[in-house]
């Protein structure tokens with residue numbers, strides 16, 4: 702059966718080929734052409750493999766980089782991130798971005814938002830924005846409705862949010878739920894909070910009980926994102942479970958982190974078990 706299929710495929714190819722070439726040309730080129738097509742078949746996987754190897758090497762370099770940083774500590778005992786311009790950057794309540802840091806480039810991803818206007822929180826770094834568009838297409842194909850609620854947040858904006866919270870609730874209380882300026886991952890332009898009409902566009906833990914929340918938990922990594930604040934990891938990340946907070950780290954790395962079952966802190970060795 703298999704050999705018959707191959708023979709009929711060869712016949713069809715031959716007819717197509719004959720219709721494209723004159724007989725003389727065919728007689729001269731027959732051998733070369735066959736060699737070429739069989740060598741193309743052999744080479745194709747190798748061509749695909751090369752960029753993957755390069756990608757792996759690049760990612761290995763990034764891991765090494767993340768673990769060999771020469772970083773300063775500020776007067777409050779917080780580490781000041783050495784190079785915030787890498788997509789592996791680990792920002793948390795102990796590791797802050799340099800004062801006033803802003804990503805080199807920010808764009809608005811072409812995805813639905815539950816509000817109108819050119820608001821800074823629509824923005825992401827270009828690579829993350831493109832990946833988010835793919836993720837939203839994937840969700841749409843699965844019959845789901847996602848909305849992007851909050852992306853980039855500037856140092857100044859976080860500063861005023863935090864200071865407001867301190868004024869209203871006191872510093873100790875504010876520190877429990879509000880990030881100090883420089884310590885919000887949203888300042889990297891690599892994080893997006895995502896919600897849905899079923900959630901009335903709110904950001905709440907019950908998101909994980911909706912099909913959108915479940916889909917993100919299972920598929921976000923396929924698009925280069927991780928759910929950053931996992932359930933039961935507050936001691937590690939400093940945050941309660943946030944099934945809505947997606948962080949772009951790049952494809953490949955996202956799958957490795959997802960499969961590790963742990964947090965960014967553990968993955969990069971910023972937290973010892």
Ligand SMILES: [Zn+2]
Pocket residue numbers: 887892893894945946947
């Ligand atoms: Zn968030």
